[in-house]
Amino acid sequence: MAIMLCYEGRLSLYCFLGGMASLLVFYGAEAFLHEESIWTKVALSVGYYISLNVIIRIRYNPRDYQIAVRAAFLGTVLSAGIVVVLYAQEQYKSFGIYATLMALFHYTEYLGIAICNPKTLSPDSFILNHSIHYGLAAAASWIEYFVEVHYFPEMKTYKSVWIAGLLLCLAGESLRKVAMITASKNFSHIVQFERHNEHELVTHGVYGWMRHPSYVGWFYWSIGTQITLANPVCFVIYAIASWKFFHDRILMEEITLLNFFGEEYIQYQERVPSGLPYISGFRVEP
Numbered sequence: 001m002a003i004m005l006c007y008e009g010r011l012s013l014y015c016f017l018g019g020m021a022s023l024l025v026f027y028g029a030e031a032f033l034h035e036e037s038i039w040t041k042v043a044l045s046v047g048y049y050i051s052l053n054v055i056i057r058i059r060y061n062p063r064d065y066q067i068a069v070r071a072a073f074l075g076t077v078l079s080a081g082i083v084v085v086l087y088a089q090e091q092y093k094s095f096g097i098y099a100t101l102m103a104l105f106h107y108t109e110y111l112g113i114a115i116c117n118p119k120t121l122s123p124d125s126f127i128l129n130h131s132i133h134y135g136l137a138a139a140a141s142w143i144e145y146f147v148e149v150h151y152f153p154e155m156k157t158y159k160s161v162w163i164a165g166l167l168l169c170l171a172g173e174s175l176r177k178v179a180m181i182t183a184s185k186n187f188s189h190i191v192q193f194e195r196h197n198e199h200e201l202v203t204h205g206v207y208g209w210m211r212h213p214s215y216v217g218w219f220y221w222s223i224g225t226q227i228t229l230a231n232p233v234c235f236v237i238y239a240i241a242s243w244k245f246f247h248d249r250i251l252m253e254e255i256t257l258l259n260f261f262g263e264e265y266i267q268y269q270e271r272v273p274s275g276l277p278y279i280s281g282f283r284v285e286p
């Protein structure tokens with residue numbers, strides 16, 4: 001099946017790949033300048049990103065710039081993460097994997113909406129500015145990581161831990177993207193309170209196994225990031241905070257879905273579990 005990408009989807013893809021090309025800058029530094037210091041490579045990458053940013057600002061109108069600059073930023077973060085994995089000291093490698101996972105997740109959120117529901121596409125589809133709590137949670141995980149790297153560096157070097165985190169993130173990420181593609185035009189980042197004409201109840205594919213596959217994927221992805229970083233404190237906080245977030249979100253979303261689809265949704269709830277532990281969703285009393 002050929003995937004038709006809208007103009008903004010294509011723009012984001014080119015700029016994401018443009019950002020990823022900073023990887024070539026690292027290899028250039030290594031191969032031609034014989035420059036082995038990771039800090040020189042980081043400086044070259046920042047220089048590359050600033051130049052890319054200037055070109056994007058000149059080339060695109062303000063709305064396209066919003067998309068292009070975010071995609072280029074995520075592409076650069078992804079390649080910087082790969083470089084950290086390849087060149088940094090053992091205790092920093094897991095942070096490189098984490099950065100790569102973060103960039104991949106946020107970019108594919110945009111690309112996923114561009115493919116399945118382009119009408120709802122906006123610069124917010126990168127969900128980089130999801131909420132203040134999301135930003136604070138990310139900052140907390142970086143602080144925990146660097147404090148522990150300083151005091152207990154060996155804690156960050158257990159390969160089996162970051163491989164387990166990586167696998168959990170990839171599984172969660174894949175489930176979420178499969179759910180987006182399956183729900184197609186019925187999927188939107190913002191919960192709909194009014195049913196539009198084309199909105200149909202999706203019960204096939206991964207929606208036949210669980211009612212909220214994209215939330216299940218995001219839940220396991222978020223705690224997987226903390227396993228990757230080997231952050232015990234944030235692992236517990238993320239598990240509790242994400243569970244509470246999705247518990248409330250599912251409750252609210254199911255009220256809207258019951259309004260849209262009535263008896264059809266009640267039967268769907270009876271057949272298929274929510275997918276998240278101890279979350280049963282909103283039930284209509286008989």
Ligand SMILES: C[S@@+](CC[C@H](N)C(=O)[O-])C[C@H]1O[C@@H](n2cnc3c(N)ncnc32)[C@H](O)[C@@H]1O
Nearest residue numbers: 179186188189191192200201202212213214215
């Ligand atoms: C961010 S998506 C999340 C979808 C779903 N909760 C999941 O985890 O895969 C939110 C939108 O999907 C819609 N939605 C949720 N479940 C649906 C289903 N089974 N069929 C059609 N639309 C659905 C909701 O109306 C809402 O506007």
